[in-house]
Amino acid sequence: MAKNRNVIDALPRPVVTLLSSLVAILLALGICGLLLLVTGKDPIAAYRTILETGLTGNKLLEMLKRSTPLMLSASAVAIGFKMNLFNIGVEGQYLFAALIAAEFASRISAPPVLHVLLTLMVASAAGAFWASIAAMLKVTRGINEVISTIMLNFISLSVMQWLFDNYMRDDSDGGLRVTTTEIAPSGQVPDIVDGRLNGVWLVALFVVFCYWLIVFRSKFGFRLRSSGLNSSAAQTSGIAANRMIVVAMLLSGAIAGLVAMQSVVGEEYAYGPQATPTGFGFAGIAVALLGRNHPVGIVAAAMLFGFLDSTSAVLQLSGIPNSIVKVIQAVVVLTVVIVNEATARYMNRRTAEQTAAALRADKVGA
Amino acid sequence: MELRNISKGFPGVIANRDISMSVERGTIHAIVGENGAGKSTLMKTLYGLHRPDSGTVAVHGQVVDFRSPSDAIEAGIGMVHQHFMLADNLTVLENIILGAEPAKAGVINAREAGRKIAELAKSLGVEIDVNSPVAELGVGQRQRVEILKVLYRGAKTLILDEPTAVLVPQEVDELFDNLRRLVAAGTTVLFISHKLDEVLAVSNRITVIRQGTTVGTVTPAEVTRRQLAEMMVGSDLPQPAPRTTQVREQVRLEVKNLTVARVGQRDLVRDVSLAVRSGEILGVAGVEGNGQFELCSALLGREHSTGTVAIDGNDVSRASVRERMNAGLAYVPFDRQREGLMLTSSLWENNLLGQEEKFTKFGFVNVGAARAACRTVIKRFGVLTPSEEVPAFALSGGNQQKLVVGRTMSMNPAVLLAAHPTRGIDVGAQAAVWEEVRQARDAGLAVLLVSADLDELLGLSDRVIVMFEGAIVAELLPREATPELLGTYMTGAKVGS
Numbered sequence: 001m002a003k004n005r006n007v008i009d010a011l012p013r014p015v016v017t018l019l020s021s022l023v024a025i026l027l028a029l030g031i032c033g034l035l036l037l038v039t040g041k042d043p044i045a046a047y048r049t050i051l052e053t054g055l056t057g058n059k060l061l062e063m064l065k066r067s068t069p070l071m072l073s074a075s076a077v078a079i080g081f082k083m084n085l086f087n088i089g090v091e092g093q094y095l096f097a098a099l100i101a102a103e104f105a106s107r108i109s110a111p112p113v114l115h116v117l118l119t120l121m122v123a124s125a126a127g128a129f130w131a132s133i134a135a136m137l138k139v140t141r142g143i144n145e146v147i148s149t150i151m152l153n154f155i156s157l158s159v160m161q162w163l164f165d166n167y168m169r170d171d172s173d174g175g176l177r178v179t180t181t182e183i184a185p186s187g188q189v190p191d192i193v194d195g196r197l198n199g200v201w202l203v204a205l206f207v208v209f210c211y212w213l214i215v216f217r218s219k220f221g222f223r224l225r226s227s228g229l230n231s232s233a234a235q236t237s238g239i240a241a242n243r244m245i246v247v248a249m250l251l252s253g254a255i256a257g258l259v260a261m262q263s264v265v266g267e268e269y270a271y272g273p274q275a276t277p278t279g280f281g282f283a284g285i286a287v288a289l290l291g292r293n294h295p296v297g298i299v300a301a302a303m304l305f306g307f308l309d310s311t312s313a314v315l316q317l318s319g320i321p322n323s324i325v326k327v328i329q330a331v332v333v334l335t336v337v338i339v340n341e342a343t344a345r346y347m348n349r350r351t352a353e354q355t356a357a358a359l360r361a362d363k364v365g366a
Numbered sequence: 367m368e369l370r371n372i373s374k375g376f377p378g379v380i381a382n383r384d385i386s387m388s389v390e391r392g393t394i395h396a397i398v399g400e401n402g403a404g405k406s407t408l409m410k411t412l413y414g415l416h417r418p419d420s421g422t423v424a425v426h427g428q429v430v431d432f433r434s435p436s437d438a439i440e441a442g443i444g445m446v447h448q449h450f451m452l453a454d455n456l457t458v459l460e461n462i463i464l465g466a467e468p469a470k471a472g473v474i475n476a477r478e479a480g481r482k483i484a485e486l487a488k489s490l491g492v493e494i495d496v497n498s499p500v501a502e503l504g505v506g507q508r509q510r511v512e513i514l515k516v517l518y519r520g521a522k523t524l525i526l527d528e529p530t531a532v533l534v535p536q537e538v539d540e541l542f543d544n545l546r547r548l549v550a551a552g553t554t555v556l557f558i559s560h561k562l563d564e565v566l567a568v569s570n571r572i573t574v575i576r577q578g579t580t581v582g583t584v585t586p587a588e589v590t591r592r593q594l595a596e597m598m599v600g601s602d603l604p605q606p607a608p609r610t611t612q613v614r615e616q617v618r619l620e621v622k623n624l625t626v627a628r629v630g631q632r633d634l635v636r637d638v639s640l641a642v643r644s645g646e647i648l649g650v651a652g653v654e655g656n657g658q659f660e661l662c663s664a665l666l667g668r669e670h671s672t673g674t675v676a677i678d679g680n681d682v683s684r685a686s687v688r689e690r691m692n693a694g695l696a697y698v699p700f701d702r703q704r705e706g707l708m709l710t711s712s713l714w715e716n717n718l719l720g721q722e723e724k725f726t727k728f729g730f731v732n733v734g735a736a737r738a739a740c741r742t743v744i745k746r747f748g749v750l751t752p753s754e755e756v757p758a759f760a761l762s763g764g765n766q767q768k769l770v771v772g773r774t775m776s777m778n779p780a781v782l783l784a785a786h787p788t789r790g791i792d793v794g795a796q797a798a799v800w801e802e803v804r805q806a807r808d809a810g811l812a813v814l815l816v817s818a819d820l821d822e823l824l825g826l827s828d829r830v831i832v833m834f835e836g837a838i839v840a841e842l843l844p845r846e847a848t849p850e851l852l853g854t855y856m857t858g859a860k861v862g863s
Contacts, residue, residue: 217730217731218729218730218731219722219723219726219729219730219731220729221731222715222718222722222731223722225711226708226711226715226719229708229709229710229711230704230707230708230709232704232705233699233704233705233706233707233708233719234719235668235687236666236668236687236697236699236705236706236720237687237691237719237720238686238687238688238690238691238720239687239688240686240687240688348710348757348759351756351757351759351760352759352760355751355752355756355760355761356760358752359750359751359752
């Protein structure tokens with residue numbers, strides 16, 4: 001046992017983190033296996049189906065495609081998390097942004113690349129606008145952003161319904177397709193792999209990279225993280241809390257605005273209450289938690305969720321309820337959070353011990 | 367009570383090593399040692415907050431193994447913490463019986479409780495209205511409530527952790543009277559302190575702890591203050607010996623009619639006016655909680671206030687914290703962990719806090735330069751750490767404080783607000799911090815020094831002001847300020863000219 005401790009003690013931090021995440025995922029699979037067993041299904045068969053279907057080329061492409069909105073949503077949530085700001089309103093922000101951006105894109109005409117860029121910018125602006133309401137309420141009136149962003153999700157849906165039904169709905173084809181007017185080809189983003197993976201995936205990767213650059217390398221990011229780690233110390237050091245809240249919330253909303261863009265400019269070329277996917281705002285919270293608000297973690301977690309999602313249709317075919325995929329995702333988040341907490345405590349103790357040991361060695365040396 | 371070879375280790379902090387001592391029943395036994403010598407760890411062991419790695423504790427000759435404070439309470443050991451743990455909105459009686467309510471069929475028998483408390487209060491020699499809310503009590507009375515609370519639970523051994531830290535000299539005398547009565551009635555008191563005069567005045571026996579282990583046990587008659595201090599420190603005791611200074615003409619910090627108001631409360635800071643000149647240290651004395659914290663917060667720009675503040679002649683009354691810092695203001699916070707550090711971040715990131723603008727290129731943090739700056743601070747202030755990569759929580763409190771002070775001083779401020787700059791750090795580090803502050807002062811820095819340590823305050827300051835209930839009630843020169851005189855002002859018993 002003592003020897004094992006020594007082996008783990010010698011491992012560098014990223015390896016320990018990776019190992020602990022793997023342990024958490026295995027733990028989650030074990031728990032879900034038990035669940036399947038209790039409900040009379042064969043867990044081995046279920047997992048084999050997941051692996052066999054998931055690890056084919058087409059399904060892996062689907063995994064990447066499904067990871068796109070998750071990466072974006074998780075980055076949006078993570079920016080807030082980094083300063084203990086809980087943006088639960090990504091859902092409302094991205095749907096609002098999808099409607100506005102789709103309507104905007106269908107009304108303008110511009111050269112190919114510019115058309116898409118303008119659309120993305122409008123989407124970001126719309127997302128940021130919706131998030132700014134919660135930011136303003138918090139800064140001027142001290143209203144908790146968790147409450148206001150949740151409530152703004154509902155308001156967003158109602159506002160959109162009104163806008164869509166009265167002003168933006170396109171019934172020119174007789175009402176079969178309930179969407180906004182289709183975006184012209186110049187405003188459409190082509191697929192990387194035909195029919196399987198859209199170019200917006202690259203945009204999502206780029207956004208995650210920007211997330212890393214801004215949060216972990218910039219002055220603004222340092223202030224953001226400082227405010228999150230110890231807001232009292234940050235304010236004492238002259239970091240203006242209110243300004244940080246507003247900027248962080250706007251950034252979060254701007255990223256959130258892009259969540260549905262794969263659908264809007266890459267697949268459906270329009271917004272529609274049925275056509276545009278919902279629920280990614282909440283899935284993003286889970287992905288951000290799973291990825292520990294770290295860019296690499298976010299990409300990995302989005303891939304894992306995308307992978308599991310991609311297998312759910314096949315599970316259904318082989319008689320296993322596909323909701324087990326959602327259960328696995330949820331349990332993974334829980335186990336990862338718990339195992340991470342344990343790992344963090346272990347790492348903190350290890351760091352403290354190693355520091356003390358290094359100091360003792362220093363003294364003996366001198 | 368008998369302790370044999372108690373050892374307790376924690377990563378990164380000095381804990382206890384091979385501690386042995388015996389405490390006789392019906393005595394006041396003091397445990398003295400510097401901050402960080404391991405007194406609190408020992409007390410936590412005695413009170414069952416953690417178990418020793420090795421060694422035994424015996425009460426009345428029986429070896430005990432406390433797994434939790436309730437085990438300790440059952441054995442008749444009670445603890446009065448340094449920070450009071452009372453519910454403000456409950457009455458004295460409610461606070462005392464909380465968790466040990468005398469009840470019949472779920473109905474609290476308040477009369478019974480009241481009678482018992484009255485008896486206890488009488489034996490202690492205090493008068494207290496059991497029906498007044500704790501919120502209305504002063505610090506000294508709150509402490510008495512804490513003591514009554516412990517006695518109410520049947521404690522025969524009282525542990526008092528730094529009980530005088532929050533009291534003014536007169537209150538300290540009253541407390542000691544109470545303790546003497548208790549001891550005469552057969553109670554045992556363990557008294558933890560680092561204030562030698564008090565220890566010599568009240569104890570029957572004194573055990574000295576240094577670097578986690580017992581150095582020896584003496585009686586007050588055997589030793590002088592100086593000898594005791596040397597036992598504690600292990601070498602000669604440094605003191606901030608007064609030095610001749612040249613206070614210059616130039617006023618660097620000027621405050622006029624500063625008031626911090628709170629809705630529904632009396633003003634936290636009331637009409638404070640002061641000026642600190644270049645090369646001057648202005649000491650602020652006062653019992654904690656009399657507006658010192660709010661004064662500093664207001665000067666820093668964190669707390670809304672009325673009145674004017676000028677730094678080097680520039681009016682910064684409406685300026686933000688950062689603008690004031692850019693104007694030359696720097697702050698050593700009251701509580702380094704709450705207001706000064708990001709504990710899980712590396713030292714260089716902690717050092718960067720507040721000066722991130724200086725180390726930014728095109729919006730990105732210049733990590734190399736920031737690390738180099740931190741290494742400079744580590745070297746100049748003797749922060750004991752393997753590198754600047756270590757997270758702040760891994761350092762001892764003293765070294766954390768050195769980093770905070772170092773960071774502040776390396777910003778080359780014009781005006782320094784220093785709140786308890788040497789709280790909880792060892793003697794060597796204390797001397798180093800004093801020296802740095804002095805050198806900067808000699809170079810023209812203006813310092814507003816808030817401290818609970820009267821030696822530090824009188825030794826360093828050129829002038830001392832006393833705050834009581836948010837207002838300045840006296841201004842004195844260190845040489846005319848005796849602890850008694852200061853105490854009189856600190857309790858508001860007298861208002862100076």
